[in-house]
Every structure is written in structure tokens, then in C-alpha cells.
Amino acid sequence: MSAPMAERAPSGPAHPWRRLVEDPADADAWILSGAMLDQTGDRAALCHRRALAIDPTRELAWAHRAAGLTARGRHAEAIACNRVAVALWPDSPLAGLNLSNTLYRAGDFDEELAVLARLVRLEPDNPVMRWGRSQIRLHRADYAGGFADYESRYWLPEYVYRLHRGPRWDGAPLDGKFIMVTLEQGFGDTLLMARYLPMLKALGARRVMVELRDELRRLFAGMEGVDAFIAENAAPTPLYHVHSSIMSLPLRFGTRFDSVPPPVRLAVPEEARAKAARLLGPDDGRLRVGVVWSGNAAFSSNAIRATTLDRFLRFLEVPGVAVYSLQKGPPEEELGRLPPGTPIVPLGPELEDFADTAAVVERLDLVIMTDSSVAHLAGSLGTPVWNLLQHVPYWVYGRSGTTTPWYPSMRLYRQGPDEDWEPVFEAALRDLRALAGRRAALPRPGGSGA
Structure with a gap:
């Protein structure tokens, strides 16, 4: 869930840092100075702590401090700070929304639902509350209520959607329309x-x-x-x-959760298949594994769901595995910083559209990746895909388990509450070694299977 941070800017025309030179005990200037800095950094946190040391009743300082702690994954501390902000500012929906955001990031859906219920009473016509509730309901496989609440997105201030003329379809029979x-x-x-x-x-x-x-x-x-x-x-x-x-x-x-339609049948063009055959070359018996470590960097939550190429390099050491990069966009630059001879084939520059990517993916044995569009592509094609997920992922993947009804060929690997990637990659590495070992034990056509 995403909602606006509480913003009630301290008054005063002067730049906050100039005000602090004149009066280091100006709590409002410390708050505003911290708000102007990167909230994940120590300098912003210091500003908010200084403001609270001067005046511990400043709810905005507590809210900003909570936002910084949330961005750094320190959710228990952030929740505590947000609760103080709500106690100091009980009639503010914004303070409650900040608490709701942190609870969502921490995966504490029970308390978040209670917070949202209170917010709905404060502002019954605010679509942000229904939007937040939709995310929890969808995660919990309450698709009837979740998809109904999901319609509130059209009225979110930050939501970008082109309005179309005429009536929206309501699900009734189309009868020649x-x-x-x-x-x-x-x-x-x-x-x-x-x-x-x-x-x-x-x-x-x-x-x-x-x-x-x-x-x-x-x-x-x-x-x-x-x-x-x-x-x-x-x-x-x-x-x-x-x-x-x-x-x-x-x-x-x-x-409904038990009636999700199967993925659509995608028709990969033959010219794309011919190109993929040239790119991958003849089958040499190794397990062909594609990797993607980042989605669209412009997506607001990409920094949480993505990681860096270096975490994937451990897969290069597994005997009997050939690794291909399907990464597109600015993260591809990480490949150029690898030592010469690193055994990973960069296919990104050759993939002009999703048809090219699909043709490669359907020839791979496996795709290992953090969540992005290629995960949906591989799942739609039926190619095995190991999706490495943040602690609270996209609702399609729910909050627990290793499978999703939306993609039968997908296996889910999940971060824990500490949002640490290392156990996720170690689990995937163990499973890849086992898979490659089973592959190596199979008899090769015309050979002994050694």
C-alpha cells in the first residue's frame, strides 16, 4: 500500500538551515531540514531526533522519523514512532495512513485492518482507505472483496489513468457489443x-x-x-x-482464489524462435538458466523488490549450469563491470521486444529472478520460474507458500520479516544444485549419461 506521508510544513520564509544558524533550538527548522534530505540516510534521522530532543510533542517529527525507519526496514521502531504520532495527532487521517503504510511493509495485516477501519470512520469518502484494504484482502485471497475495493484506485490523487468516454462494462452479457x-x-x-x-x-x-x-x-x-x-x-x-x-x-x-483462469496461450512468432535458436546455440546438455535482477527502475517500489547482479553470481559456480542474462534497461550496466571471462551470456541487447524475450524463455530450462514483467512472461509460457520475493510482495503471490494459482510453473522464494535477501538466494542455490545434479544424472541421447 502507498499513501502520502504526513506533511504539515513548519512556518517561516527562511531556509531551515539558515534558521538553525540563528537558532539551533528551532524544532520546526530541524523538522523541515530532515524532510529535505534522503529519508534513508543518517543525516535526516539526526535532524528528526534533534527536533524531538527539543520538543517531543512534535507529531510531524515522529512521523518523519517513522518514514525513515520504514525505508530502512526497521519496522518495529517505525511502528512505535508512528503510534506516538497518532497519539499526538489522533484526528489526522494522514498520521493513521503513515502507520498503515508501515504495518503493510511489516506484513502486520491484522493491525493494519484495524487502523484502516478507524480511518474509514474519519474519512468515509477517502479512496486511499479502500485501496489499502484492497491490498490486504487480495493478499489474503479474499478476491471478491479485494477486487471490489481495487476499483478505488481511479480516485487516488497519484493514480495515472487515461479516462475513456462512455459506459464502463459492468460484467453483464455483451450480446453483440x-x-x-x-x-x-x-x-x-x-x-x-x-x-x-x-x-x-x-x-x-x-x-x-x-x-x-x-x-x-x-x-x-x-x-x-x-x-x-x-x-x-x-x-x-x-x-x-x-x-x-x-x-x-x-x-x-x-x-475467486479457487477459480483463477489459466494463463493465456501466447503465440510466439516463428522469426523470434529462429532468432532465439541462434542466440542460444545447440543444446550442450547443461541446464539453461535465465536471470533477471531488476524490474523497471522507474517503478516506485522497484528498490524493494529488486537487488543487484552480484547476488546472482553464485549460480555461475554450479556445475552443469549455463547462465543467460535477460536483464534490460539501466541495470544491464552491471554486466560491464564483471571481470573478463565471467561465464554469463548477456542477451539483453538482442531482445528487442517481448516476443524476442518469450522465444528465449521458452527454450530455457529455468528462469531465476526478482519479481518483474519477465516473471509474468515465463509463467504465462509455462517455463519454470523461481521468483525471489520481497517480504510483502505483489498481491498475486499472497503472503505465504511456494506457489500461486496465477502461474502453475512458478515457485516462490520469500524474504523473512528482516527483508534479508541472503537466505532467499541460499535456498535458491541449494535447489539449483539439486536440480543440476538430477539433470546430470539423466542419460544423454547416444551417451552413457555421465
């Missing part, structure tokens, strides 16, 4: 929800049109049940009777 399915959120979400697109024809849609970004166009081109793919933000917009965001389809189809 034209329906436009509109884009929302990232590539992974589009891949996740694509399973619903062929289902629209079964409800009587005469024509199904889907907004699509260019990176997915070749991969989706042959999808059954879709009559036309429209460029994102196309003008003029094609005529339709009803429209629906792709992220609203689970609600409209009445999805």
Missing part, C-alpha cells in the same frame, strides 16, 4: 490479465479491441478472441459500446 479493453499499469500487469481477453467472446462480444504497447504487439498478435489491437492513446479512438480497464477484468468475471 463492441468492447474496448484499456491499458493500465505495467507490462507485467498486462501479461497477468491477458488471460481474460479470450473470455470476452464467450460472453457475446461481437468485437474485442485491446489497447497495447508496441513492446507486446508481436507477442499478442495471434491471440485468440481479440479482433484488433489498438496503439496506446490512439487517436481517433475506435467506436465501442462499453469499455473496461484490463485490471478490472478479474472483478467483472467474478474471479
Whole structure:
């Protein structure tokens, strides 16, 4: 869950640091100085502590201190600070939302639901409360309530979504209507929800049109049940009777935890398959493993869900394993800093779109990665994928267990409450050694299996 930090800026026109030179006991200036710094750093924490030493009743200093502790994964301390802020500022929804955010990051959903219930009483029309509740309900597999609350996203101040004219589809039979399915959120979400697109024809849609970004166009081109793919933000917009965001389809189809539709069948272009065959070369008997260590760096929570290439290097030492990087974007630069001869094949520069990536993924034996769009791609293709997850991951993966009903070929590896990646990677390394050992023990065609 994400909600705005409490902001009630201290008054005064002068720069806070200039004010501190004049009066080191100015608590407001210390608060504002800390707010202007990186909240994960020691300098910001020092500013907030100095403000509280001067005046321990400043609720904003407690809230900012809590935000910094949350960003550094020190959740127990952050919760304690947030509780003080709420006690000092009991009628403020913002103080409660800050506490809710920290409880969510810590995975304490029981207390967060109680906090949200109180916030709903304070501001019953505020969509932020329902949005927070949707995340907990979806994590707990209450899909009926979770997807209903998920609709509150349209009214969040920070939510970016292109408004479309005409009535939204409410899930009723389409009976010969034209329906436009509109884009929302990232590539992974589009891949996740694509399973619903062929289902629209079964409800009587005469024509199904889907907004699509260019990176997915070749991969989706042959999808059954879709009559036309429209460029994102196309003008003029094609005529339709009803429209629906792709992220609203689970609600409209009445999805339950025990009735999640299987992933959509993706038609990988033959020219992409031929390219993948050239890139990977002939099968030499080794286990082919793709790796991805970061999603889109522009995504607000990417720093929590992603890690760095160096953690993946341990997989290079497993006998009988060939490792291929599927990483795209700025994190690819980490490959250039490896010593010459490091046995990892950088395929990112060769992958022009998701069709190219899909063609490679379907030829791999396994993908090991932190959560991003490639996890949804591998899961949709049925390729085994080990998804290394942050402590409180995307709702699709729930809060416990090693599997998700959304992707039968996916195995989940989870951080503990300390948000430490090391046990996650060590567990994946043990399993990879075992898998490679079983692979090596299999007889090779025309050989002894040694």
C-alpha cells in the first residue's frame, strides 16, 4: 500500500538551515531540514531526533522519523514512532495512513485492518482507505472483496489513468457489443490479465479491441478472441459500446482464489524462435538458466523488490549450469563491470521486444529472478520460474507458500520479516544444485549419461 506521508510544513520564509544558524533550538527548522534530505540516510534521522530532543510533542517529527525507519526496514521502531504520532495527532487521517503504510511493509495485516477501519470512520469518502484494504484482502485471497475495493484506485490523487468516454462494462452479457479493453499499469500487469481477453467472446462480444504497447504487439498478435489491437492513446479512438480497464477484468468475471483462469496461450512468432535458436546455440546438455535482477527502475517500489547482479553470481559456480542474462534497461550496466571471462551470456541487447524475450524463455530450462514483467512472461509460457520475493510482495503471490494459482510453473522464494535477501538466494542455490545434479544424472541421447 502507498499513501502520502504526513506533511504539515513548519512556518517561516527562511531556509531551515539558515534558521538553525540563528537558532539551533528551532524544532520546526530541524523538522523541515530532515524532510529535505534522503529519508534513508543518517543525516535526516539526526535532524528528526534533534527536533524531538527539543520538543517531543512534535507529531510531524515522529512521523518523519517513522518514514525513515520504514525505508530502512526497521519496522518495529517505525511502528512505535508512528503510534506516538497518532497519539499526538489522533484526528489526522494522514498520521493513521503513515502507520498503515508501515504495518503493510511489516506484513502486520491484522493491525493494519484495524487502523484502516478507524480511518474509514474519519474519512468515509477517502479512496486511499479502500485501496489499502484492497491490498490486504487480495493478499489474503479474499478476491471478491479485494477486487471490489481495487476499483478505488481511479480516485487516488497519484493514480495515472487515461479516462475513456462512455459506459464502463459492468460484467453483464455483451450480446453483440463492441468492447474496448484499456491499458493500465505495467507490462507485467498486462501479461497477468491477458488471460481474460479470450473470455470476452464467450460472453457475446461481437468485437474485442485491446489497447497495447508496441513492446507486446508481436507477442499478442495471434491471440485468440481479440479482433484488433489498438496503439496506446490512439487517436481517433475506435467506436465501442462499453469499455473496461484490463485490471478490472478479474472483478467483472467474478474471479475467486479457487477459480483463477489459466494463463493465456501466447503465440510466439516463428522469426523470434529462429532468432532465439541462434542466440542460444545447440543444446550442450547443461541446464539453461535465465536471470533477471531488476524490474523497471522507474517503478516506485522497484528498490524493494529488486537487488543487484552480484547476488546472482553464485549460480555461475554450479556445475552443469549455463547462465543467460535477460536483464534490460539501466541495470544491464552491471554486466560491464564483471571481470573478463565471467561465464554469463548477456542477451539483453538482442531482445528487442517481448516476443524476442518469450522465444528465449521458452527454450530455457529455468528462469531465476526478482519479481518483474519477465516473471509474468515465463509463467504465462509455462517455463519454470523461481521468483525471489520481497517480504510483502505483489498481491498475486499472497503472503505465504511456494506457489500461486496465477502461474502453475512458478515457485516462490520469500524474504523473512528482516527483508534479508541472503537466505532467499541460499535456498535458491541449494535447489539449483539439486536440480543440476538430477539433470546430470539423466542419460544423454547416444551417451552413457555421465
